[in-house]
Amino acid sequence: MNARKGAVLARRPVAMIASALLITGISTGAATAAGAPEGKRDGKFCVVEVGKSVDGGLSPVKSQTCSNDPNSSAFTAAAAPDVLLMEWFWNAYNSPPNLTRIIVSAEEGPCDSSGYRLQPNLIWDNEISGFYTYSNCHRVTIYDGYNRDGDSQYWYDGTGDGPNVGYVGARMNDRTSSLWIRY
Numbered sequence: 001m002n003a004r005k006g007a008v009l010a011r012r013p014v015a016m017i018a019s020a021l022l023i024t025g026i027s028t029g030a031a032t033a034a035g036a037p038e039g040k041r042d043g044k045f046c047v048v049e050v051g052k053s054v055d056g057g058l059s060p061v062k063s064q065t066c067s068n069d070p071n072s073s074a075f076t077a078a079a080a081p082d083v084l085l086m087e088w089f090w091n092a093y094n095s096p097p098n099l100t101r102i103i104v105s106a107e108e109g110p111c112d113s114s115g116y117r118l119q120p121n122l123i124w125d126n127e128i129s130g131f132y133t134y135s136n137c138h139r140v141t142i143y144d145g146y147n148r149d150g151d152s153q154y155w156y157d158g159t160g161d162g163p164n165v166g167y168v169g170a171r172m173n174d175r176t177s178s179l180w181i182r183y
Contacts, residue, residue: 043067046100047078050085050116052108058147058178059116062105070097079103083110085137086181088120089130092167100124110135111162115182119146128176133162137181142168144175151175 043066050059065078082103090098102118104110115137120128126144133140138158144150153172155163162181167173 043069043075044090044098045070045075047075047082047103048100049078049082049103049105050118051104052114053117057117058119064121083108084134085111085116086118086134086140086179087132088124088128089132089166090124090127092129092173094130094166111137111181111183113183115139115180117148118179118181120176120178125177126174128168129173130166130168132164132166133157133181135161136183137162139180139182140165141180142172142176143178143180144172146177148178148180150177 045068046064046066048064049062051062053059063078065074067075069075079101082105084101084103086102087094088100088102100120102116104116111133119125128142131140138161139154139156140163141148141152141154143152151172153168155165157163168176
């Protein structure tokens with residue numbers, strides 16, 4: 001475990017208690033001084049809208065909508081006009097269901113060779129057990145460090161929308177701190 005991660009994990013229970021006391025808020029994708037993502041989640045199903053990364057940096061988080069009901073009007077409205085890029089699963093094969101959908105606005109479009117560089121918020125950091133990709137996101141690399149650093153695993157599927165990895169495997173399960181998805 002690197003020093004940054006150790007510092008983040010040591011603060012994690014306090015951060016989770018503090019975020020539980022907040023009533024509203026969205027993940028901005030901002031980083032703390034130690035490099036860990038900030039953020040919270042109000043519900044087990046989330047839609048996170050991201051933009052294109054600039055100069056190889058993280059893709060900016062434009063909005064986040066969460067709900068305990070995936071059929072709620074707010075949740076379905078948040079995802080309706082956008083391009084679905086990826087779904088993260090808290091549990092292998094999303095069973096029982098608990099997921100975040102990563103979307104982009106239609107103007108940003110599907111995956112291209114630059115792709116999207118993602119950093120899960122504090123709730124999802126080191127909790128991803130599986131994922132599905134869509135919209136030409138044929139290549140996925142997950143990293144156990146922030147900003148595409150540390151141990152990594154790569155998947156490629158040149159057919160269909162991209163890799164559907166219901167379970168990332170024992171080596172990377174609950175170790176994802178950043179991702180790069182691309183064509």
